[in-house]
Amino acid sequence: MHAIVSGAGVAGLTLAGRLALDGWTVDVVERAPAPRASGYLIDFYGPGYDAAERLGLLPALRERAESFDELRIVDGSGRVRAKLAIALVEQAVQGRYLSILRPQIVDALLAALPQGATVHWGTQVETVFDDGGQVSVLLSSGERLEADLLVGADGVGSRVRQLVWGPPEQFVRPIAGLTAVAWIGDDAELVADLEGRVAMQVELDRQLMIAPLSATEVTGFAVLRGVEPSAGRAAVAGMGVLGRRALRSVREPYIDAVAQTIVPQWVRGRTVLLGDACAAVSLLAGQGASLAIAGAERLAEELSFARHPSDVVAGLAAYERDWQPIVEREQARGRRNATAFAPHTRIELEAQRAVWRAAAVPGVAALVARAAGGVTKPV
Numbered sequence: 343m344h345a346i347v348s349g350a351g352v353a354g355l356t357l358a359g360r361l362a363l364d365g366w367t368v369d370v371v372e373r374a375p376a377p378r379a380s381g382y383l384i385d386f387y388g389p390g391y392d393a394a395e396r397l398g399l400l401p402a403l404r405e406r407a408e409s410f411d412e413l414r415i416v417d418g419s420g421r422v423r424a425k426l427a428i429a430l431v432e433q434a435v436q437g438r439y440l441s442i443l444r445p446q447i448v449d450a451l452l453a454a455l456p457q458g459a460t461v462h463w464g465t466q467v468e469t470v471f472d473d474g475g476q477v478s479v480l481l482s483s484g485e486r487l488e489a490d491l492l493v494g495a496d497g498v499g500s501r502v503r504q505l506v507w508g509p510p511e512q513f514v515r516p517i518a519g520l521t522a523v524a525w526i527g528d529d530a531e532l533v534a535d536l537e538g539r540v541a542m543q544v545e546l547d548r549q550l551m552i553a554p555l556s557a558t559e560v561t562g563f564a565v566l567r568g569v570e571p572s573a574g575r576a577a578v579a580g581m582g583v584l585g586r587r588a589l590r591s592v593r594e595p596y597i598d599a600v601a602q603t604i605v606p607q608w609v610r611g612r613t614v615l616l617g618d619a620c621a622a623v624s625l626l627a628g629q630g631a632s633l634a635i636a637g638a639e640r641l642a643e644e645l646s647f648a649r650h651p652s653d654v655v656a657g658l659a660a661y662e663r664d665w666q667p668i669v670e671r672e673q674a675r676g677r678r679n680a681t682a683f684a685p686h687t688r689i690e691l692e693a694q695r696a697v698w699r700a701a702a703v704p705g706v707a708a709l710v711a712r713a714a715g716g717v718t719k720p721v
């Protein structure tokens with residue numbers, strides 16, 4: 343059996359690895375010329391953590407994970423307003439939690455790729471032809487591939503979805519006018535001032551988080567309401583002491599509208615969508631990478647019964663039937679979380695600040711941590 347996977351990201355590489363272990367030949371087609379070093383910090387827990395354990399990926403992920411001891415809530419003048427021990431958050435999810443950079447997840451998945459899976463870097467699918475029995479694609483490199491299955495695991499702006507389903511405007515839904523800014527940068531002075539702690543600031547329509555990665559590297563992200571992506575950088579700089587320092591060493595942060603993908607049907611003939619291409623929950627749900635890994639495992643499981651090309655279509659239908667309701671539930675939760683990221687009214691802001699202040703009280707801290715479920719993206 344042969345699969346073509348568009349996108350060497352979290353979902354595509356997980357699927358490729360698992361299918362290759364089941365004896366499939368997998369061609370992964372990735373537009374980027376090499377693994378991308380840029381990225382952001384991910385709270386990794388929930389279904390993806392469980393799937394990673396079953397897939398034997400957990401030791402490699404743990405090796406590449408970051409570790410922080412405390413989250414500090416600061417105000418615009420840099421004063422610490424509340425503190426939360428990160429161990430409490432970890433306890434709230436029974437220690438089944440990792441804080442890890444997205445490129446490090448990709449690195450772990452690439453290192454685990456078995457023989458039988460090949461990544462074609464620097465190329466993309468140009469045309470798709472599905473005759474019902476086989477699907478064939480023409481790559482921008484000029485190469486033609488034929489397979490039993492084509493998987494669009496190429497992110498929110500999915501190329502495969504565009505070619506087979508239609509233009510992105512139909513499927514990509516911005517949420518609550520929010521823009522995300524995320525980055526990794528070099529700033530030894532900021533690292534020293536953070537003293538190994540994560541700093542977070544929540545203002546009206548704004549949230550900012552910065553964490554140290556090494557002696558010189560920092561990572562951060564901000565969520566901004568009512569700010570166009572083109573104005574994202576300036577808006578972060580306007581967030582007081584922390585905001586002014588946040589991006590000063592960063593040349594090109596990731597800036598994009600916060601969005602979900604809503605695709606009513608994930609399967610067309612022998613083509614299927616996976617991960618953010620059909621199921622982006624947005625960073626507001628703090629579960630996108632986790633669901634990408636768990637969804638890939640689910641799809642591979644449904645396909646593991648396929649002994650003949652004609653079995654593939656039944657496997658795809660089972661994946662869509664079982665996995666889509668889980669994604670829809672997480673997407674609804676993500677939309678509800680918009681307020682927690684960027685409180686829109688004074689009352690919402692004060693309520694959130696009261697929760698963080700309460701986190702300084704020992705018994706309450708565990709409750710706040712449990713509600714947070716994630717460190718860098720408290721919900």
Ligand SMILES: Cc1cc2nc3c(=O)[nH]c(=O)nc-3n(C[C@H](O)[C@H](O)[C@H](O)COP(=O)(O)OP(=O)(O)OC[C@H]3O[C@@H](n4cnc5c(N)ncnc54)[C@H](O)[C@@H]3O)c2cc1C
Pocket residue numbers: 348349350351352353354371372373374382383384385386444465466467495496497498499500501522523524563616617618619622623624625628629630631632633634716719
């Ligand atoms: C700022 C931010 C913070 C986040 N925080 C969290 C978090 O805390 N927890 C969490 O679980 N998730 C988080 N997420 C979400 C998470 O990153 C994604 O949901 C997850 O990476 C989705 O995996 P994917 O494989 O579908 O897409 P991606 O990992 O984006 O991979 C898609 C791949 O497809 C490639 N590609 C794109 N176009 C083409 C093309 N035309 N041809 C071939 N290849 C192509 C891309 O280069 C990329 O390699 C966050 C996202 C953002 C933006």
